[in-house]
Amino acid sequence: MELAGQTWVGQSVPRVEDAALLTGRGRFIDDLATRPGTLEAAILRSPHGHAEIRAIDVEKARAARGVVAVLTGRDVQALTSSMVVGVKAPLECWPIATDRVRYVGEPVAIVVATNRYLAEDAMDLIEVEYGALPAVIDPLAALEADAPVIHPSLGRNLASDRSFRYGEPEAAFAAAPHRVEIAVRYPRNSCTPIECYGVVAEYDPGEDSYDVLANFQGPFSIHAVISRALKVPGNRLRLRTPPDSGGSFGVKQGVFPYIVLMAVAARVAGAPVKWIEDRLENLAGAVSATNRATRLAAAVERDGRITALDWDQVEDCGAHLRAPEPATLYRMHGNMTGAYAVRNVLIRNRVVLTNKTPTGLNRGFGGPQVYFALERLVQRIALELGLDPLDVIRANLVPTAAFPYKTATGAILDSGDYLGSMEAALLEGGHAELLRRRDAARAEGRLYGIGYTAVVEPSVSNMGYITAVLQPAERKKAGPKNGAQATATVAVDPVGSVTVHVASVPQGQGHRTVLGQVVADVLGLRPSDIRVATDMDTVKDAWSIASGNYASRFAPAVAGAAHLAATRLRDRIARVAAGQLNVRPEDIVFRGGRIGSASNPENAVPFTRVAAATHWAPGTLPEGLEHAIRETVFWTPPELAAPTEADEVNSSLCHGFIFDYCGVEVDRVTGEVRIDRYVTMHDCGRILHPGMVAGQVTGGFAHALGAALYEEYSYGADGSFQSGTFADYLVPTVMEVPEPILLHRETRSPVTPLGAKGVGEGNCMSTPVCIANAVADAMGLADVTLPLVPAVLASHLHPAETAPKGRPAATAPALSGARQLFGEGTAEVAAPAQTVWDMLLDPQTLQTVIPGAHGVEKVSDTHFKADVTLGVGPVKGRYRAEIHLADLVPPRSVTLSGETSGALGFGSGRGFITLTETEGRTILGYRYEAAIGGKVASVGGRLLDGAARFVIGQFFASLARHAGGQAGESRPGVFARVRRLFGGAP
């Protein structure tokens, strides 16, 4: 039988997704109708990085308008069990804090009300008493013997420690003339899709079952984690996804703890519950990539050839080890030698817990961390041996004749022409010219550098790779895990039109369009004839634990499965057609919407007629053919075997190749990095849709640029989170992202049905280190740390600055690591000093003049308590303050010190006030310093100084007005207040 002509795959056809998305008719989770009576949830989150919860008082919140239920950790624990943890260690993982909080943003209570506004109102009424604990932020510090222990059950912060040995690394190091070693840190960042998480959950007590709609992205192995946590069998957790999802890049895997929380909330509330995450919640508490501290050493020959690698990786998974972590550390296990042929490898992998957001999937997933170390090392080898970095890369690349090539750690690099791709990239991307630009810039004294990276981009993860974290014996006991089942269903309806369903759950990658192309080619139809659904329903659809959109598995695996399903259905239909046309099935072709005989083009019938036949007249089917209505294919590649006894892991099915280089200039004055040219060469196998491949590359490049230059989850030493808005966590805009030069080679993969490989994550692996190498080259730096923010680079360019004058010497015990504020000023009050002094010590007056004060209570002459509502930037909240007076010199000076805490944050500070009287007027002088933590520090960081100045200014202005208005009265008279209200002169 002749194959259908390959007409659609490979073309950049317009996307079927676009018309709806461009006209506001997308169907994202928050766009969908919910059942009448659906409630909305708000989540109270920890303002502390590490603290024990002493008490939670939810009574006021329960009584608040519109509130149906309030849940704390205890309520959730009563109905669930801990989420499974991927290592053998005495660790639990709850979706909500139970006895202590371990990161800023950790859920502490859930309020369910008739709408979100009311839920948030009630949330402010919850009182939590925290006992702050010392926090640990740095992964290496977390390993030290005296580090605060985050999970007492574990007794330390080390959750896993495994060592691996491949080949004869000790002998290779002993024999090599050079040992080159680096120590690097990879920072924390997150891909922050523009749409946040959303969950709508419902509980049916009759069947003890949960029905959940969530913009989850897979992997659906997590379905088992959720149903276990909810204590129901899998078939009693119906998980559905909305038709559209606003980006994910891995992040929306991390919605699953909230699925558990909302499912329980719905059960307790007795009604469906909807929760839409906001951006602060997302940045502080959703999911981030891991940060990692790596030591890497290489045994190197004189020509730059690496004979052995010695890895020591310390992976920081944050406060909880959430499924599928520590997968970030093991996803690259087969690829620890990158694009290089290195036979001897030592690896030590440690996983530590710190007081930071738990980690999870993020574009690149382990690749950025590995390649930052490996490719910095390659540059260092060139530097130390006086070689051209390109020659070091050439000397080590896996030779073209060696494919398929099994790496030392077990990956099978399926195909490629690394050297050929690299040389082509140098030629086509204008490398020679770039060298001239560099030389010209340097001749003018400018800081210009060039960086290179060669990277293998793995795709289609082996579901078994994570078991490499277990000892071979433990693995054996647990039973083998492997493969990557992809599924696709192709069906025809009674009028012969074609429907495709896959469990791929895209978030904007255009899967529906590509599947239309793939299936149209097989069936000789147009893509517009094919209707594709990619949303998921675990009760009705074909799926497996590997389903979902991650590990760049769509083009190589899912599209391949759809191709196979369409092909099987086509073969069935061909048999029907052969009977009708009286030819042999081998003679049948599908072309132009018709099915006919290859040898006699006249002898043909419309596709729809034949395809509909088994619906209408099954009795006419050829013998042995049951139907030609629907085919569901489960496809898993045999190459994805379980890890071996020797810990060899084929962690991914296929491997693209990327060679990048770039020229950058660093501004000598500001330290700003400008990218002069960025060239990225990809060999991602067969390209199914060039426009989408380009989009994946430019999109991944922008993510990587952000990671290289701007983005970082920033934490204070006390665990306070300081990048809670998009004004603090800097995502690149169109002004920062240059357009890279895209180049392609096509070496088809022999192990995927369509010859395609993944392409979406590669630049997240190659670009950060490529830019870092270029900046290191420009500035002559041995070590560079991401993100390459101007402030850090400028510190290499300029001598250290002296501290600004005028700051008061630190006197208050400042909260270490929190946001520090300083300020001073004067104010004039038209009253004698004694009057002002009395006012300052009078609770009634203070209540009137303190901005936002509700109640000021005098505990003793030197101790006041106050309730205050203050707004800083986007967060307005209620705080309780305790103020102590000391060093009173009436009526001249006083020192105030205090602490404040509220749902939105906490702070401590000290102020020094002086009163000087001249001619019946008093000049007040003040100096203050304060440290702020919690939510206000996360979101209002850059506004805090201004806000503090504003509030203090208001205080003194109000005091002045007050003093002037009542001329010696110590209490505000009703008359004076009424007069002010109507604008009368005070």
Added chain:
Amino acid sequence: MPRLGADRRHEVRFTLNGRPVEGEAEPRMLLTDFLRHVLGRTGTHVGCEHGVCGACTVQIDGAPARACLTLAVQVEGAEIRTVEGLAPAPDRLSVLQESFRAHHGLQCGFCTPGILMSLDELLSRRPDASEDDIRHQLSGHLCRCTGYAPIMKAALDAARRLRGEGETAADA
């Protein structure tokens, strides 16, 4: 401006994409919530609710504005345009929308409505907008999917076509 009771709902009326609309809102209700959940026009998206991402951009009396930083009661009597009002007919796209499709100027499409509303305003006010002008207008929007290059191409192509200088041609 009339005094509004914080706990009371108030009638809000304005023109949305050329048609009169009305609904009730507490004074604190955001325009995004009002458009999306009171009026059911979910095309306007919310990406940050603090004025940085631009996903919520609509046109208020012809000027682009962040609906997440606007209260519903503030737009009483105003002319509002949202992404739902861009296409000339339900089965046709505007020139700008068409260029976005041709150049793959969107992936997940979550940032897209805001970007379209900003660009639509620029290109109708300044048909001769330069590449720099367009870049500047786009600088108030975050897109996590595309890397911006395809958006720039789409915008430049739309500007060209709106000036009558040639047809949309896909880049690949």
